[in-house]
Amino acid sequence: MHELPQNLVNGLLLGATYGLIAVGYTIVYGIVQLINFAHGEIFMTGAFGALSVYLGLGSGTSMWIAIPLMLIGAIVTSTVIAVLTERLAYRPLRNAPRLAPLITAIGVSITLQQLVWGFYPSAKSPRVFPSLPGGPFHIGGVLIQSADIFVVVAAVISTLFLAYFVRSTRTGRAMQATAQDPDTAKLMGINTDRVIVIAFALGAGFAGIAGVAWGLRYGEIKFDMGFLTGLYAFTAAVLGGIGNIYGAMLGGLVLGLVQNLTAIYIADIPGMSQFSSQSWSSVWAFVILILVLMVRPQGLLGERVADRA
Amino acid sequence: MxxxxxxxxxxxxxxxxxxxxxxxxxxxxxxxxxxxxxxxxxxxxxxxxxxxxxxxxxxxxxxxxxxxxxxxxxxxxxxxxxxxxxxxxxxxxxxxxxxxxxxxxxxxxxxxxxxxxxxxxxxxxxxxxxxxxxxxxxxxxxxxxxxxxxxxxxxxxGHGLGVLLYPGKRPDLRPARPLHAAVEVVAVLLTLAAALGVFAYGVDxxxxxxxxxxxxxxxxxAWALNRSGDFGRLGEIMQRHRVLASVGAFVAAGLFPFTQTSSNAEANANLGVSILIFAATALGLNIVVGLAGLLDLGYVAFLGVGAYTAALVSGAAGTAFNVQIPFWAAALLGAAVSGIFGVLLGAPTLRVRGDYLAIVTLGFGEIFRIVVQNLDGTSGPNVTNGAIGISNVPDLNIFGFDFGSAHDFGPFSIGRFANYFELMLLFTAIIVLVFARSADSRIGRAWVAIREDETAATAMGINGFRFKLLAFALGATLAGLAGTVFVHVNYSIVPDTFQFAGPTPPNSAFLLAAVVIGGMGTVSGPLVGASLFFLLQAKLSFLHDYQLLLFGITLILFMRFRPEGIIPNRRRQLEFHESQTEGGQEGPTPELRTAEA
Amino acid sequence: MRNRSLLVLTAIAATGTLTLTACGSRASNSGSGGSGSGSTTVTIGVDAPLTGSLSALGIGIQNSVDLAVKTANKTNEVPGVTFKMEALDDKAAPQQGSLNATQLVGDSSVIGVVGPLNSGVALTMQKTFNNANLVEVSPANTNPALTQGPNWQTGTKARPFASYFRTATTDAIQGPFAAQFAYSTLGKKKVFLVDNKDAYGVGLVGTFKDEFTKLGGTVAGQDHVTSGASDFSSTVNAIKSSGADFVYFGGEYPDAAPLTKQLKAAGDNISVIGGDGNYDPTYVKLAGTAANGDYATSVGAPVESLPSAQTFVTNYKAGGYSQAYGAYGGYSYDSAWAIIEAVKAVVSANSGKLPSNPRQAVEKAMSNVNFSGVTGTVSFDQYGDATNKQLTVYGVKNGVWTTIKTGTFSG
Structure with a gap:
C-alpha cells in the first residue's frame, strides 16, 4: 500500500547523492587518516558556486547550456576551496597529534558555513536553485523527475571515472601507494604532498557534482545543508568501509534506503508505529552506524587500509 | 629539566x-x-x-x-x-x-x-x-x-610573527628562593583578590x-605580567601553597556575589552562574579531550541528558513521571544516567578507532535533540514533552534553604541567581576535585600515555579501550552533573538548547573552544577559557552575526600557532621544550604519527 | 642618583593627587524613576533576537516598540511621564533570554517588557519577571501553555504567571480556525497532518487535529519532519498513498515550501494549508508555481482593512527605519501601547504621579487595558491572552498571497 517501488527509488536516489559526497571522505581518510569535517561544507560551497554561475548567465539561457557550466562552476569552487583549506589549515599540522587537525577541520567547517551565511547575497534564507526542464516520467508505476536522471548519470559516471583513475593512471597508483605507506611512497619518489592535494581536489570535485545534484533535486540550497548531509555521507563512508571507493557508493545507497524505508515501514512493526516518521529517519541512520561499528567495524566491503592505526 | x-x-x-x-x-x-x-x-x-x-x-x-x-x-x-x-x-x-x-x-x-x-x-x-x-x-x-x-x-x-616579538621572550628563570611564608601567603591572597576584582569588574x-x-x-x-616573569613567580608561590591557593580561589569565587551591590547584582550573578555551568562542563570535556585525547563533538548532549533527567524528577507539572525526589538524589541520578549514555555510546565506538568517536559524538549531539523533540506523545512516547519542553521546574529547597528567594547575610542580600551561583560553585569544586585527583593518579597517567602513543601504552600493559571508555564515561557523568543545576537555574528546558554550534553557550562547539583556547589537560585552562569565551559573546553582542565565523577562525589559528592553549599543561609545555631543542617548533613529537601508521 | 629619585617622587606625587581628585562621585543622569523634576522617565524593555537568522523579525519588533514610544512622547500620552526604549538581543536562545530578564529586572526604570519572539525563550524569562512583578507582553508567543498552564489541553486551565501577557493569538485559536475553514468553507474532509517538530508546529497541528475530528473530518495520516531537512520524499509518498484531500502543515515556510514543491512535483495536486508561519512572501518564492492553491491562516484582519493599521504603516515608513516591521510589527506596537495605557491608568489613579512601586500597579492595570490598536481591539482575558480572536485566511493565487476570508473564531 505504501508504493514500495517508489520508496526504493527515492531511497536509492538520495543514497547516490550521499555516495558522491562520501567518496570525498573516503579518499582523504584513506590517504591522510583525517576526517575532513569540512567536506560537507565543500559540498555546500559547490552548490553555491553553481548557483552563482547560473545567476551570472542571465535568465534566457537554456538549461542544456547552463547545466555543464554550472557543473564546472561547482567543481571549480569546491576544488579551489578544498585545496586552499588543505594548504592553509591542514598541511601545517601534518605532523601534529591527531586531535589538532580534527579540531582544525571543525574550525574550517564552521568558518566556511558562516562565510556563506554572512557574505553570499541573501543566503540567510534558502536560495532558489534552477530546475531541469522535462519530466516527470512514469516508468513502471514509479515517478522519475528529470533531476533524478541527472543524479543517476552523475553517480554512475563519477564512480566509473574514479575507479579508472585510481586503478589505471600513474597518479592513481601513486595515491594507492601513499595510502598504503606514505613514508615508503616518498622513498619511491612519489610527491606525497601532491598526492594529498589531488585527493582533496578529487573528493571536492565529486562534492561539487553532488551539490548541483542536490540543488536540482530539491530546488533550493542553503548555507547549512552541508552539516547534516556531510554527517550522513561520512556515515555512508564508514558503512561501506572507509578508504574503499566502491564502499562509499554502496554505503550511500544503503543509508539512503535506510532513511527512506524506516520513515515508512517501521510503522508496520507492532508497537513501533510512533517511531516511524521522517523525523526519526536520521535517528535510524545513526542506529545503523552504531550497529555497523559493533558488528562489522571494517564496513560492508571492508577497508582498504584496515591494518592501519 | x-x-x-x-x-x-x-x-x-x-x-x-x-x-x-x-x-x-x-x-x-x-x-x-x-x-x-x-x-x-x-x-x-x-x-x-x-x-x-x-x-x-x-x-x-x-x-x-x-x-x-x-x-x-x-x-x-x-x-x-x-x-x-x-x-x-x-x-x-x-x-x-x-x-x-x-x-x-x-x-x-x-x-x-x-x-x-x-x-x-x-x-x-x-x-x-x-x-x-x-x-x-x-x-x-x-x-x-x-x-x-x-x-x-x-x-x-626565525619567527614569522615579527612585531609581536619586539618585547622579547621571557628568559628561562631559575626558581626563586622562597620568600618568608607570611609574605607568600599575603601574595597568594592578594593575587586572588586581584583576580576576583578584575573578574568582577569585567562581569559588571x-x-x-x-x-x-x-x-x-x-x-x-596579562601578556606583560607573563613577560615580566611575575606570573611565573606567582605560579611558584602558588605551587608551594597549593592548598591555600585552591581553597582560596574557591572562597574568592564564592565571594563574587557579595562584590555585586549595584542594581545589576542579580543580572551579574546570573551571568556568573551561567559562566560556572559552562566552565564546569568544559572542565568535564577536558578529561575527554585534554587528558585522554578523544574528540567529543556532542558533549552538550550529556549536559542535556543530566538536565532532562533532573527536570523529570523535579516534580515540574506536566512531565511524564510525576515524581519529585530530593535534589541530591536527582543530581546523582542525572550524573549516572548521563554516564550510562556515555558507556552506551563509547563502548561500540572506542573499540574501533579514536577518530570515529568524533563523528559518532557529533551524530549523537544532533540525534539527542531530535529524539528529545520526538518524545512528545505523538511521534513517540511522551517523556520530554517534545519541542515545547519542560517548564516551571521548581526552585530547589535544600534543608529548608529556598533557592528561589533572596536571603540576607548581614549587610548583603543574596538573590536567587546568587544562591545558584554558590551551589554551582560547589559542583564546580567537585568536578575540579575529580579532575585533579584522576589526572594525578594512575588513571590519569594512563590517559596521557594513551594520548601520546597508544601503541606504546598498550605495550606497557595499559588496556587502551578500558581507559578510554572510562575517560569518556567520566566526562559524560560530570556533564550530567552540571546539567542538573542548569535546568533549575533556567526554570525550564527545551531541546533547541542542545546544538552543535548555536548562538550562545553551552553548545558543543563552544565547549570545545573553551577547552582548546584555555588549555587542554589543565584545570585552570578551561575555566579561564570558558569565562573569557562566555564574557566575550555575552558582552560583545554587536559581534554576534560574526561570532561563529570568528570562532571558527580562532579554532584554526589556535591549532596552528598555540595548540597548547592560553594556559599550557606543564607536562605538554616540557614536551614542547624538548621538541624545540630538537629543532621542531610547536606541536609535540613527530614520531607520533609514524607510530600510528 | 638624584634625578632618579626626583623622577620617582614626581610620579608618586602626580598619581597621588590625581587619585585624590578621583574621590568625587559622578552625577547619575541616566533616567531612573522618581526624580523630583517635572517629568519622570520610564523604560519599556524589548527582548528579541536582534542578530542571527531571526533578526529580521526581531528588529521589526524593536522598531515597532520604538515607534510606539516615540508616538507616546510626541502626543504626551501620559502627562509627566517620558518613555524610553531599551532593546536587548536574546539571540533566540533561552540562556540569553534568562540573562536579559535579570538585567531588565535590575534596571529600576524598566516598567514593562515587550518580547520575546520564541516560546522557548519565554519559558526562561516568565518566572524572573513574575518574581519582580514586571509586566511582559509577547507579540509572538503562540504556545497556549504559556498563559494557561501545562494542562490546558485537558481543560484544567491555570494561569502560571500573573505578569505575562500577549497580543499574539494562540495555537488554540489558530489551529481550530483553520480546521473550520478547511472543513466548512473548502468542504475537505480528509486531512494529512505534517509538523516540523518545533513548538509552534506541534502546537498548531495538535489543536487543528482536535477541532477537525470534532467537526467530523478524518485524519488520513500523519507525519513529522525534522526542521531544516531537504528530502521529504518519504512524507510525500505517505501523503500520496493516504489519499488525503489536503495537507495541514504546522511549521514555518522554510520547511513548508520544499514540502509543497515536492508534493506537487510528485503529481499530488492537493492544497497545503498552514499557519502564519507559512504566510510569507518567501514561501511563494521558494515553492514557485507549486504554491498556487495553498492557504495560510494569519492572525488579525488584513492591514489594508483597518484604519489604525494603515496609520501604523504610514508612521513606520515616516519613522525612517531601515528594516521592515515584519510579521510581528503590529503586535509589538500594540504590546508597547498596552504598557503605555497601563502606565497612563496608574498615573491618573495616583493623582498624576507615578507611584513609588509602579511595577505592581502596572501589572494590575494591564488587565483593564482596552484600546483600539493596530491589530484591532486590544485587551486581555483572565489568562493574559489577547481577547482579539480575529483571523484571516490567505491563499496563493498566481504567485501572490491574496485575502480569502476574514473571520472571528468562536468556541
Missing part, C-alpha cells in the same frame, strides 16, 4: 631599540607619556554625554577613562621597576623593559580604541575635545619612549565599549 636552562644558540644578544634615543631621554619620555595619559583620564574627552559612560566630565575619570588611567599607571610602574626603583626591583624578574613596551602599547591601544569608538559612534573626530587628544597623544608618547628603551629578554630569530561592565576596552588592557596586562 633545569639542564635546558642555558640560553639557546639561536637566541642572539638583544637587538637595538626601534627608536634610537639616549636611555635617559627614553625613560623621561615614557614617564611623561605615562603620567600624562593617566592624568588625561581626568579631563573631558568629548562634548556629548551620548557616548556611554559620560566622558564629558573634567575632574575625575569615568567608564573607559578608568581603563586608560590604569594603563598609564601600570606603564609607569614597570618603567620605575626598570629604573631600579628601590622596593620595586623584584617585580620584574624577567626584565622590565620589554614589559614596559607591552604595557605602553596596551595603554595606547585602549585609549585609541576609546577615541575611535567616540568618533565612530558620535560621527567624526570633531567630537573629541582637547582632553581626548591629550590622552591619545600622551599614550603614543609613552609608546615612543618605550620603544627607545634598551631591550631585554631573549630574541630568538555594562556596555560593550567598556568591556572591549577592559579586555584590551587585560590582555596586554
Amino acid at each position: 633545569t639542564d635546558t636552562l642555558q640560553i639557546r644558540p639561536e637566541a642572539a644578544a638583544a637587538p637595538k631599540p626601534a627608536i634610537p634615543l639616549p636611555t635617559a631621554a627614553a625613560r623621561a619620555v615614557t614617564a611623561a607619556g605615562a603620567v600624562l595619559t593617566a592624568a588625561a583620564a581626568f579631563l573631558s574627552w568629548t562634548y556629548s554625554s551620548q557616548f556611554p559612560g559620560d566622558l564629558t566630565v573634567t575632574g575625575y575619570p569615568g567608564g573607559l577613562q578608568w581603563i586608560t588611567f590604569t594603563g598609564g599607571l601600570l606603564t609607569l610602574l614597570y618603567l620605575l621597576v626598570g629604573y631600579g626603583t628601590p622596593g620595586l626591583r623584584g617585580l620584574a624578574p624577567g626584565g622590565a623593559e620589554g614589559t614596559t613596551v607591552i604595557l605602553a602599547v596596551g595603554a595606547a591601544a585602549t585609549t585609541w580604541f576609546t577615541l575611535i569608538a567616540i568618533s565612530v559612534e558620535l560621527g567624526g573626530l570633531a567630537n573629541l575635545t582637547t582632553g581626548g587628544w591629550i590622552a591619545g597623544i600622551a599614550s603614543l608618547l609613552a609608546v615612543v619612549g618605550a620603544l627607545g628603551l634598551p631591550r631585554d629578554g631573549q630574541h630568538p630569530r 561592565t555594562s556596555y560593550p565599549e567598556l568591556f572591549a576596552g577592559f579586555l584590551i588592557l587585560a590582555g596586554f596586562a
Whole structure:
C-alpha cells in the first residue's frame, strides 16, 4: 500500500547523492587518516558556486547550456576551496597529534558555513536553485523527475571515472601507494604532498557534482545543508568501509534506503508505529552506524587500509 | 629539566631599540607619556554625554577613562621597576623593559580604541575635545619612549610573527628562593583578590565599549605580567601553597556575589552562574579531550541528558513521571544516567578507532535533540514533552534553604541567581576535585600515555579501550552533573538548547573552544577559557552575526600557532621544550604519527 | 642618583593627587524613576533576537516598540511621564533570554517588557519577571501553555504567571480556525497532518487535529519532519498513498515550501494549508508555481482593512527605519501601547504621579487595558491572552498571497 517501488527509488536516489559526497571522505581518510569535517561544507560551497554561475548567465539561457557550466562552476569552487583549506589549515599540522587537525577541520567547517551565511547575497534564507526542464516520467508505476536522471548519470559516471583513475593512471597508483605507506611512497619518489592535494581536489570535485545534484533535486540550497548531509555521507563512508571507493557508493545507497524505508515501514512493526516518521529517519541512520561499528567495524566491503592505526 | 636552562644558540644578544634615543631621554619620555595619559583620564574627552559612560566630565575619570588611567599607571610602574626603583626591583624578574613596551602599547591601544569608538559612534573626530587628544597623544608618547628603551629578554630569530616579538621572550628563570611564608601567603591572597576584582569588574561592565576596552588592557596586562616573569613567580608561590591557593580561589569565587551591590547584582550573578555551568562542563570535556585525547563533538548532549533527567524528577507539572525526589538524589541520578549514555555510546565506538568517536559524538549531539523533540506523545512516547519542553521546574529547597528567594547575610542580600551561583560553585569544586585527583593518579597517567602513543601504552600493559571508555564515561557523568543545576537555574528546558554550534553557550562547539583556547589537560585552562569565551559573546553582542565565523577562525589559528592553549599543561609545555631543542617548533613529537601508521 | 629619585617622587606625587581628585562621585543622569523634576522617565524593555537568522523579525519588533514610544512622547500620552526604549538581543536562545530578564529586572526604570519572539525563550524569562512583578507582553508567543498552564489541553486551565501577557493569538485559536475553514468553507474532509517538530508546529497541528475530528473530518495520516531537512520524499509518498484531500502543515515556510514543491512535483495536486508561519512572501518564492492553491491562516484582519493599521504603516515608513516591521510589527506596537495605557491608568489613579512601586500597579492595570490598536481591539482575558480572536485566511493565487476570508473564531 505504501508504493514500495517508489520508496526504493527515492531511497536509492538520495543514497547516490550521499555516495558522491562520501567518496570525498573516503579518499582523504584513506590517504591522510583525517576526517575532513569540512567536506560537507565543500559540498555546500559547490552548490553555491553553481548557483552563482547560473545567476551570472542571465535568465534566457537554456538549461542544456547552463547545466555543464554550472557543473564546472561547482567543481571549480569546491576544488579551489578544498585545496586552499588543505594548504592553509591542514598541511601545517601534518605532523601534529591527531586531535589538532580534527579540531582544525571543525574550525574550517564552521568558518566556511558562516562565510556563506554572512557574505553570499541573501543566503540567510534558502536560495532558489534552477530546475531541469522535462519530466516527470512514469516508468513502471514509479515517478522519475528529470533531476533524478541527472543524479543517476552523475553517480554512475563519477564512480566509473574514479575507479579508472585510481586503478589505471600513474597518479592513481601513486595515491594507492601513499595510502598504503606514505613514508615508503616518498622513498619511491612519489610527491606525497601532491598526492594529498589531488585527493582533496578529487573528493571536492565529486562534492561539487553532488551539490548541483542536490540543488536540482530539491530546488533550493542553503548555507547549512552541508552539516547534516556531510554527517550522513561520512556515515555512508564508514558503512561501506572507509578508504574503499566502491564502499562509499554502496554505503550511500544503503543509508539512503535506510532513511527512506524506516520513515515508512517501521510503522508496520507492532508497537513501533510512533517511531516511524521522517523525523526519526536520521535517528535510524545513526542506529545503523552504531550497529555497523559493533558488528562489522571494517564496513560492508571492508577497508582498504584496515591494518592501519 | 633545569639542564635546558642555558640560553639557546639561536637566541642572539638583544637587538637595538626601534627608536634610537639616549636611555635617559627614553625613560623621561615614557614617564611623561605615562603620567600624562593617566592624568588625561581626568579631563573631558568629548562634548556629548551620548557616548556611554559620560566622558564629558573634567575632574575625575569615568567608564573607559578608568581603563586608560590604569594603563598609564601600570606603564609607569614597570618603567620605575626598570629604573631600579628601590622596593620595586623584584617585580620584574624577567626584565622590565620589554614589559614596559607591552604595557605602553596596551595603554595606547585602549585609549585609541576609546577615541575611535567616540568618533565612530558620535560621527567624526570633531567630537573629541582637547582632553581626548591629550590622552591619545600622551599614550603614543609613552609608546615612543618605550620603544627607545634598551631591550631585554631573549630574541630568538626565525619567527614569522615579527612585531609581536619586539618585547622579547621571557628568559628561562631559575626558581626563586622562597620568600618568608607570611609574605607568600599575603601574595597568594592578594593575587586572588586581584583576580576576583578584575573578574568582577569585567562581569559588571555594562556596555560593550567598556568591556572591549577592559579586555584590551587585560590582555596586554596579562601578556606583560607573563613577560615580566611575575606570573611565573606567582605560579611558584602558588605551587608551594597549593592548598591555600585552591581553597582560596574557591572562597574568592564564592565571594563574587557579595562584590555585586549595584542594581545589576542579580543580572551579574546570573551571568556568573551561567559562566560556572559552562566552565564546569568544559572542565568535564577536558578529561575527554585534554587528558585522554578523544574528540567529543556532542558533549552538550550529556549536559542535556543530566538536565532532562533532573527536570523529570523535579516534580515540574506536566512531565511524564510525576515524581519529585530530593535534589541530591536527582543530581546523582542525572550524573549516572548521563554516564550510562556515555558507556552506551563509547563502548561500540572506542573499540574501533579514536577518530570515529568524533563523528559518532557529533551524530549523537544532533540525534539527542531530535529524539528529545520526538518524545512528545505523538511521534513517540511522551517523556520530554517534545519541542515545547519542560517548564516551571521548581526552585530547589535544600534543608529548608529556598533557592528561589533572596536571603540576607548581614549587610548583603543574596538573590536567587546568587544562591545558584554558590551551589554551582560547589559542583564546580567537585568536578575540579575529580579532575585533579584522576589526572594525578594512575588513571590519569594512563590517559596521557594513551594520548601520546597508544601503541606504546598498550605495550606497557595499559588496556587502551578500558581507559578510554572510562575517560569518556567520566566526562559524560560530570556533564550530567552540571546539567542538573542548569535546568533549575533556567526554570525550564527545551531541546533547541542542545546544538552543535548555536548562538550562545553551552553548545558543543563552544565547549570545545573553551577547552582548546584555555588549555587542554589543565584545570585552570578551561575555566579561564570558558569565562573569557562566555564574557566575550555575552558582552560583545554587536559581534554576534560574526561570532561563529570568528570562532571558527580562532579554532584554526589556535591549532596552528598555540595548540597548547592560553594556559599550557606543564607536562605538554616540557614536551614542547624538548621538541624545540630538537629543532621542531610547536606541536609535540613527530614520531607520533609514524607510530600510528 | 638624584634625578632618579626626583623622577620617582614626581610620579608618586602626580598619581597621588590625581587619585585624590578621583574621590568625587559622578552625577547619575541616566533616567531612573522618581526624580523630583517635572517629568519622570520610564523604560519599556524589548527582548528579541536582534542578530542571527531571526533578526529580521526581531528588529521589526524593536522598531515597532520604538515607534510606539516615540508616538507616546510626541502626543504626551501620559502627562509627566517620558518613555524610553531599551532593546536587548536574546539571540533566540533561552540562556540569553534568562540573562536579559535579570538585567531588565535590575534596571529600576524598566516598567514593562515587550518580547520575546520564541516560546522557548519565554519559558526562561516568565518566572524572573513574575518574581519582580514586571509586566511582559509577547507579540509572538503562540504556545497556549504559556498563559494557561501545562494542562490546558485537558481543560484544567491555570494561569502560571500573573505578569505575562500577549497580543499574539494562540495555537488554540489558530489551529481550530483553520480546521473550520478547511472543513466548512473548502468542504475537505480528509486531512494529512505534517509538523516540523518545533513548538509552534506541534502546537498548531495538535489543536487543528482536535477541532477537525470534532467537526467530523478524518485524519488520513500523519507525519513529522525534522526542521531544516531537504528530502521529504518519504512524507510525500505517505501523503500520496493516504489519499488525503489536503495537507495541514504546522511549521514555518522554510520547511513548508520544499514540502509543497515536492508534493506537487510528485503529481499530488492537493492544497497545503498552514499557519502564519507559512504566510510569507518567501514561501511563494521558494515553492514557485507549486504554491498556487495553498492557504495560510494569519492572525488579525488584513492591514489594508483597518484604519489604525494603515496609520501604523504610514508612521513606520515616516519613522525612517531601515528594516521592515515584519510579521510581528503590529503586535509589538500594540504590546508597547498596552504598557503605555497601563502606565497612563496608574498615573491618573495616583493623582498624576507615578507611584513609588509602579511595577505592581502596572501589572494590575494591564488587565483593564482596552484600546483600539493596530491589530484591532486590544485587551486581555483572565489568562493574559489577547481577547482579539480575529483571523484571516490567505491563499496563493498566481504567485501572490491574496485575502480569502476574514473571520472571528468562536468556541
